[in-house]
Amino acid sequence: MKPARARSRAPAPRWPKTAAASCTTRTPRPWSRCSATGSSMQPIDFFLHAAMRYPDRIAAIDAASGFAHTYEALRGQALALAAALQRLSGKPRPVIATLAGNSHAMLLGILATYACGGVLVPLTPTVVEQDIARQLATAAPDIVLHDAAYEALLVSYQGLRICNDESREFQTDALAREYAGQSPSRGNPDPGETTAIKFTGGSSGVPKAVLQSLRCINTMVASLAMAYGFDSKERFLLAPPMTHGAGTFVLPVLHAGGCLVIAGKATAEQLHALLDSYAVTSTWVPPTLLQRLVRGGHDAHVHPHRLRAAHPIEAAFGQHAQQPRLELDRHVADFVQEQRAAVRFLEAAAAQRVGAGESA
Structure with missing residues (x-):
């Protein structure tokens, strides 16, 4: 059964005033969703196709800062950071772990990992340091993208770190600016190759690594987009962590030309306010x-x-x-x-x- 839509929309959202805040009126380029399961299709293509169709449309809004990013701007940032990840890791398909809360930098890290054909390892910052250490030892990431607040959880990690929100030797936004205009090299991985490693407590409570293939991610994105009927009017609120459940809706919403409203940890009352302020149509x-x-x-x-x-x-x-x-x-x-x-x-x-x- 298809989810019910609201019969009446909330008042017009308070969209941030940016130079590129207006929506494009060009005719969308036709693209069959059935091609999503083909061997040449990669998860990032769901977003890149939408960026070609709706370059001037708002793709994401950071509720904390109120800053909006168009599809074209987000595409450029993601490709630039992807090129940086390949260069810094020295690998065409680096393993990238994230240890962060919801933010534009977190979204950028997810898209950049997919853009460089890497393996995404989203870590949950609410778990104890011992569990993080075990997960890092299991996944062996080449790079960890992290918030400064969670740096103490990385004491056992000896690899390269990129900080999202504070000035360090490597910082997410700074790398996106440094590599602006560059694009990552693109391979043609087998559909069965691992594209994400996600940890779940399972029945024993001990974190277990779940391997998701490229085919699995592609099928998930295409299935969610079709099952929920997302369209370009979608306003999806990302309030729970993007590491797992909520994060599965990032690419389906972007593929449809919708807008992601990114919020950090919020109370029920704050979530109600966000639903009204941004005329949110759906959330997880x-x-x-x-x-x-x-x-x-x-x-x-x-x-x-x-x-x-x-x-x-x-x-x-x-x-x-x-x-x-x-x-x-x-x-x-x-x-x-x-x-x-x-x-x-x-x-x-x-x-x-x-x-x-x-x-x-």
């Missing part, structure tokens, strides 16, 4: 945060139909929002089971499409 939240949003101190302002939590439950949560807590907890448990079933169904359907395309 884990069940725990979804409960806080629905139970928040300002229940009258809750709009459950505008929340997208990897499964279309907007109307259901709206129906149960005013019922007792026990009933809501039971509903959340049902949602988790339905979410898992929906993901398994989506993966099976995507695998069939990929198989049909390869046999043809």
Whole structure:
């Protein structure tokens, strides 16, 4: 079932005043989403195709600073940083770990890693230093892109570090400026090659490395874009960490020509304010945060139909929002089971499409 859309839009958002804030009116270039599973297709191409079609459209807004980045500007920054990552690592496909909170620099690091054909290793900064050390030892990244606030978690790491938000020998924005106008070399990796390494606690609570292939990432992006029907009017709020759940929506939204609203850690009340300020059309939240949003101190302002939590439950949560807590907890448990079933169904359907395309 396709997620329900809001019947009426919120007041016009307070868009930042930038020279390139207006949307382009040129006719989009045709491109078949079916090509997303081909051997020559790489994850970054979802974004690059959109940048060609909508160069002047706003691709991302940093809610903390209010600064907006057009598709063309973000493309140039991502390619420049990708060239820097290849040069500094000395490898055509470097392994890049990120240890950061949500920010424009974090988004840039993700796109740059995909742009250079690298392997993305998103680390969660809320875990203890011992777990970070084990994850670094397992993934063996060539470079770690990090926030200064999490530098203490990198005591065991002896490789190259690039800081996102403070002046260091290597700093994200400075490298993007230094390598401006350059592009990374592009290979043609096998669809089965590892493109991301993500750590999950699993049943034992001990972090486990989950390897995601290029084909897996491509299929995920194409499936999410088609399943949720993203379009160029999308305003997607990135509030939970981009390391895992929320980050899976970055490329699908950008591919559609939508806009990412990047926010750091926020309370339920702050999230409500962001939803209204930027006329957000969708977001991703884990069940725990979804409960806080629905139970928040300002229940009258809750709009459950505008929340997208990897499964279309907007109307259901709206129906149960005013019922007792026990009933809501039971509903959340049902949602988790339905979410898992929906993901398994989506993966099976995507695998069939990929198989049909390869046999043809």
